[in-house]
Structure formats: structure tokens, C-alpha cells
Amino acid sequence: MACSLFHVQECNPVKSAVQIVKWEVEGLDVPVICQQCEEPACANICPVRAISRDAATDAMIVDYDLCIGCRMCMVACPFGAVSFDMTKRQIIKCDLCGDSDPWCVRFCETGALTYKLPPAASMDKKRVAGRRLVEAVGRSTGLP
Amino acid sequence: MFPYAAYAGRVLRVDLTGRRVWEEPLAPELAEKYLGGRALGARLLYDEVGPEVDPLSPDNKLIFTTGPLVGTLAPSSARFCLHTKSPLTGIYLYSICSGFLGPELKSAGYDVLIVEGQADRPIYLSIVGSKVEFVDAAHLWGMDAIGVQEVVGEELHRYGEAWVAAIGPAGENLSRMACVLSELRAAGRGGAGAVMGSKRLKALAVIGRRGVQVHDLPGFMQLVRGAWQRIDETPFLRQGLSRYGSAISAGLTSEHGVMPVNNWRNGTLAGIEGLLPKQFREQTVIHDNACPTCTVACSKLCRGSDGAISEGPEYETIYSFGTACGVGDIGRVVQADMLCDQLGLDTISAGVTVAYLMECVERGLVGPEMLDGLDVRFGHGEVLPALLHLMAHRQGPLGELLADGVELARRRLGIEDDSFAMHAKGMELGGYDPRGVKGQSLVFATGPRGGCHHANGYVILEEVASGKHDRFALEGKADIVHRARNFRMVIDSAMYCAFQGGALNLEVAAALLNAATGMEWDVPGLLALSERASDLERAYNVREGVRRADDRLPGRLLNEPLPDGPSAGHTVDLDPLLDDFYRECGWDVETGVPTADKLRSVGLEDVAAALATLG
Numbered sequence: 145m146a147c148s149l150f151h152v153q154e155c156n157p158v159k160s161a162v163q164i165v166k167w168e169v170e171g172l173d174v175p176v177i178c179q180q181c182e183e184p185a186c187a188n189i190c191p192v193r194a195i196s197r198d199a200a201t202d203a204m205i206v207d208y209d210l211c212i213g214c215r216m217c218m219v220a221c222p223f224g225a226v227s228f229d230m231t232k233r234q235i236i237k238c239d240l241c242g243d244s245d246p247w248c249v250r251f252c253e254t255g256a257l258t259y260k261l262p263p264a265a266s267m268d269k270k271r272v273a274g275r276r277l278v279e280a281v282g283r284s285t286g287l288p
Numbered sequence: 289m290f291p292y293a294a295y296a297g298r299v300l301r302v303d304l305t306g307r308r309v310w311e312e313p314l315a316p317e318l319a320e321k322y323l324g325g326r327a328l329g330a331r332l333l334y335d336e337v338g339p340e341v342d343p344l345s346p347d348n349k350l351i352f353t354t355g356p357l358v359g360t361l362a363p364s365s366a367r368f369c370l371h372t373k374s375p376l377t378g379i380y381l382y383s384i385c386s387g388f389l390g391p392e393l394k395s396a397g398y399d400v401l402i403v404e405g406q407a408d409r410p411i412y413l414s415i416v417g418s419k420v421e422f423v424d425a426a427h428l429w430g431m432d433a434i435g436v437q438e439v440v441g442e443e444l445h446r447y448g449e450a451w452v453a454a455i456g457p458a459g460e461n462l463s464r465m466a467c468v469l470s471e472l473r474a475a476g477r478g479g480a481g482a483v484m485g486s487k488r489l490k491a492l493a494v495i496g497r498r499g500v501q502v503h504d505l506p507g508f509m510q511l512v513r514g515a516w517q518r519i520d521e522t523p524f525l526r527q528g529l530s531r532y533g534s535a536i537s538a539g540l541t542s543e544h545g546v547m548p549v550n551n552w553r554n555g556t557l558a559g560i561e562g563l564l565p566k567q568f569r570e571q572t573v574i575h576d577n578a579c580p581t582c583t584v585a586c587s588k589l590c591r592g593s594d595g596a597i598s599e600g601p602e603y604e605t606i607y608s609f610g611t612a613c614g615v616g617d618i619g620r621v622v623q624a625d626m627l628c629d630q631l632g633l634d635t636i637s638a639g640v641t642v643a644y645l646m647e648c649v650e651r652g653l654v655g656p657e658m659l660d661g662l663d664v665r666f667g668h669g670e671v672l673p674a675l676l677h678l679m680a681h682r683q684g685p686l687g688e689l690l691a692d693g694v695e696l697a698r699r700r701l702g703i704e705d706d707s708f709a710m711h712a713k714g715m716e717l718g719g720y721d722p723r724g725v726k727g728q729s730l731v732f733a734t735g736p737r738g739g740c741h742h743a744n745g746y747v748i749l750e751e752v753a754s755g756k757h758d759r760f761a762l763e764g765k766a767d768i769v770h771r772a773r774n775f776r777m778v779i780d781s782a783m784y785c786a787f788q789g790g791a792l793n794l795e796v797a798a799a800l801l802n803a804a805t806g807m808e809w810d811v812p813g814l815l816a817l818s819e820r821a822s823d824l825e826r827a828y829n830v831r832e833g834v835r836r837a838d839d840r841l842p843g844r845l846l847n848e849p850l851p852d853g854p855s856a857g858h859t860v861d862l863d864p865l866l867d868d869f870y871r872e873c874g875w876d877v878e879t880g881v882p883t884a885d886k887l888r889s890v891g892l893e894d895v896a897a898a899l900a901t902l903g
Contacts, residue, residue, distance in 0.1 A: 156499025171575030
């Protein structure tokens, strides 16, 4: 909801670029959000070239002056990460809040969301895996 | 334009008889005097559903309210309040349910939804923004309360994600213990599900798009941040509810011998360990669920007997199907919890009713010929599923006997002795034995909806856990309950979760409300609101005939000392407590009726005049 508060000054989950799909009975909550793809289907399919990469943040952003609201990007996105604002009649997609300090992350109280660039994200995973490997080797060899 | 932000400023009215839908503006004075939620609904119910109305007649109304914080980012503010005249008690009823439906109603553009009349055949209401439709529900009648939400969601899928409140078979069959379920949560107590059933309203579904704007966005966000931090720093929430859910209470109550056992006959249960927080967390909980905007996540998805999966059980359910029935097997409690959700039954009322049956069987008041071959006795959790199915469907003589709660079961059995029918004003008691926590006597005896544990606040924390009071003493207890009641009224009317009360006090509530709405609340103002709304709830019941003589507790609590456990030997001496409480509240000590002076001092001149005519 921090997302819609920042972008349209409303507490409004349906206008948020971060959508949570829920399966209550299974206890599953999965966030669906734009992956800022390297080969962005949304931009590739856009007939008026309204979606382009922002030089500063690397986010795929929408030029609403060019956008004709055809919703082809919604069709093309393999994640379902493009939504449609039924009152403003325009598409909603994550723009990383324009400054690589997204509000969803700033207001994620539990720390479930973090914002990392690919090298950092990958390095973190390598470290965790490396640590696991060291522990496994240590256990099997008895060495510290 | 409504003068305050965060409100929608509109009331949606639906008449099921004439299939009419209309909108009315919400009077700003109502927001100023009653805020929202419980207090606002109390006013609307007082004005619109009088003593002449039978709870299950078309004239009764279902009043869904939201509060100013509902739909915002304020912590644990996603909820709605449902008011109606209770078929279980015949008096005032509100019931609060959390989840997406409340915010969605606000987002559709309504602070309040009022449903009246009776449909000529089963229907559900579809509210998509301001477009309201009556949808035929013949194909949904008989369906369970969880499954039907999924089907309705599918049917409205083309408009977006619908949030649904629905009844199960119990509501359709007018069980006076029927609840209204939304997601896996319930407006549980008092039989609102039967009112929906009597109106042939299987479900209502809402899709909203407008969102909620707050008055001072930067200030509000900062307050939300601060509130989150307070929650994080509150051990009862972070180390208690986050980990164990409301089951955390079982540790406190069983330790003090106030978790009622065997239909309140005992204070201890052999083999209780599986019901207690530690084992519950380790062996039963499989996932933590949170309501929207909540950072505590006290809902526990649990695995129980025969493959049952349920969100919950809450403490009250662990008491009602667990200790009250003498059942120490948490798996059976989880299973009963799941079945109650599916069937649309209130878990407290259903469990206490089963416990009553168990005692009746033991005393030979119900013979084996009545029991459909079931081996009904304390500790025998295997019979719970069969009994729940019978009562939700009113099936056979046993189902018919149990379908409407303890008090009607007693009358149907013709049992003169009402000392062990564990209810107050017809509502089955929550799980805190007043013999070991004297303030709890007042919570049950004077509760506006009868013997519920919610309306007058959670006094046990202060009375027992704070270490400041003698829990067996009578002195000072009226004051504790009075303060707890007033705080609870603010929480229920601004609308945030009662569990957060430990972190979000009245100052925080006022600041959040002001930043959200642009109103000017302060602590004295909020307390005045509580007095006003509580007196109004009382006045509603006075109009229904409730007086001091009706503020009673079951004889067992007054005359039978607890035989075992840390509260052994104690009974309740109710009268001095009532004297103190009425004085605290400004109610007449002889009659229990709010005095005319008191009513006028809280801005209820019209109510004072109305009560004067009752004599």
C-alpha cells in the first residue's frame, strides 16, 4: 500500500505495482512485481514505444504521454506484473520510485522485501551457499 | 463533500424485499459523535431496529460499518463491524471481523452498508464500486462458508478480486449460533449468520477501486512507522501473539486455574499440555498468517486430526472445544475449528453447547436414546465432528436440541436448574473463569452483547499479569473494567485490532485518527465518545427490557467453589461488583439504567428522553 500512497496518494492495494496473490487456506502469499527484464516483453510489444529503460535506475518506465492504453504490455508480461488502473484508465507498473529507493522496501516492516542490484543479490547468495559448503566440509572431515 | 478525509462519506442501503438500492450521505455529525465501527453502528442500530423487531424477521437489519482507519495503512486496521439484533440473545449485537472486506467496502465508496428486508429466494449481493446487483444463489445454497467464497470470487472474477462474507449451512438453517465468515475469519458471536440466513442472503461480495485518501500523508506515514515500532517493542505482541497467536492466553489462564474445564466444573485438566502455547506452536502450527496491514501475524494455520487444516484455533476455541469439553487433544480442536468455519458456526457457542450436553449426559438428564449412538462424554473429542454437523443442519432430535445454544437447549430439555448452563443473557461465556479473576465477572455480567469476553475489554492482563492487583479481591475491579471497556470502545470504533491495544494507546489512536481524517481528537474526547457509545449500547438493551436483575452469571460461578487448581475454593460475589460498576458508569444502582443526567452529559439527550418514557 506504500506503493499507491507514493504514486497516487491513496491507500489502495489495487493501484499498487506490488500485488500480493494469496492462497489463504494454504497460507501462501506471493508478491508479484515487475522484474525489470533485460528483454522486456512489455516494451517489445508496445506499439507506440511508450516503455523504455530509465538511464538512472535501469527500471522500465512508462511515458504516459505516449501510452495509448492498449494493454498489450499486460498481455505480454509473463509475470502478470502490469496492472490496470480502472479509474485513471492507465497501466500500472513498477518504476522503482524513480530513485532506486522504493517505497515498498522502505515500508516493509518485516524486511521481507529488500532492494538489491543483481551483483549484490548474487554475491549474497554465493556467500550463503559458500558458508553452507564450508560447514558441510567441516562436518565430513572433522576439520574446523 | 464529506468534511473529513479517510471517510467515504456515503451510506449504501439495500432492501432485499423490494430489491431496491439507494445511497445516502453520511451525516458528518455521526462521524464527530460516533467515529465509526462499533460506536457508529450502535447509533444506527438504536435508531433503526427497535424493541418490536424480531431478530429473524425481515425488519431486522444487518449494519456493516467501517471506521476512519479502515482501508488505510494504519496497523491492523483492515476490519469491519456488523451490527444486528441478536437471535441468540434478543438484544444488542455487534461483531467484528478482520480481513479485506472492510477496506474493500470503503474503497467501493461506502462507510456503511445497511441491508434490510428479505429476499424471495436465495441470493447474493455483488457490490462492484457503486454498481450493486442481486445475484441468484440457488446453486450456492447448502454450500460451505469457505467454498462459497471461492465460487462467488470466480463468478465476479471479470471485475477484479472480490472479497466476500458468507454464511454456511448453520446460517441457512437459522442456527442462533451461526456466524458470518469472511476469508477464514468470522463475525462470530451472537448469530448474525442466522440473520443473513433469514434474509436468504447467502453472501455479499465487494470490489472497490477508489482507495482511501488520508489528510496529512507525511505525518500519517511517520505515525504508522512509530506505531510499527511500538508493536515491535511490545513483548506480548512480538514474543507472544506473533509466535503463538491468541493461544498465548492459555499459558496465563491455565497457570492461574481460570481456564474453564469440563463445562466450568473444574479448574485443571490432566493432559492439557497439547493445548498450551509451547506444544501448540511446535506440533500444531504450520504457518503464520497476517491480516492486511498487520505486522504481528497472530493467525496460525494449523494441522489437526483426520487431515484437517484450519486458520486458528484461537484461544477461545481451544477453551470451548478443548478444556470446556475436557478434550486435551489439540488435533480434535483444530478439526472442530475447521468444521465450524465450513459450517458457519461460532466456535465459542458451539463448544460450550457441546460441553453442556456432555454434563447433561453425565448427570443422566439426556439419555442414550437421544444421542444417535454417539459416545458423548467429557474428554471424548471424537464426537465433535458428528455433533457439529448435526447442529449446523438441525438434523434429528439431537441437532434440533443443540442448534440454538445452551439456553435454548436447557429449555428444550426442561431442565429447571440453570446453574450449569454457562451463558450470560443467552450468550455462551468466553474462556476466563471469574471465580479466579473477579473483574471478569463484570465483563460477562454487564457485557452489552451478553457473556462475551470482548466488549468490556481484556481485563485479565491488568488484573493478573500486571502483578499490581489481588485477582480474588473485589475492590478496584469495577475501575479496571470501566477503563478497559472505554479503551476497547475506542479501538472498536476507530477500528484497529484489539490485540494491538497493548502497543497503541489512546494517545497514539488520537494522533493516527487526526492525521488520517483531519479531525481534532484528544484523549478526553475519545473517552467521552466511549462513555456515549457504551451508554447507548446499554440504553438499547434497557429498551429491550434489560435491568440489573438481568446482569447475572450462572449459579455455578456464584455458589460452587472451584474444586481444584490455583483458584480452588473461590466463588463470585456479584452484587458488590455491580454496585461499584454502575456507580463508575453513572448508571442507577437499583435498576442498572443509565441516569438521565449521565445520558445528557454525554450528548444523548434524545436517549434520556426515550428512556424516561419506559418508566
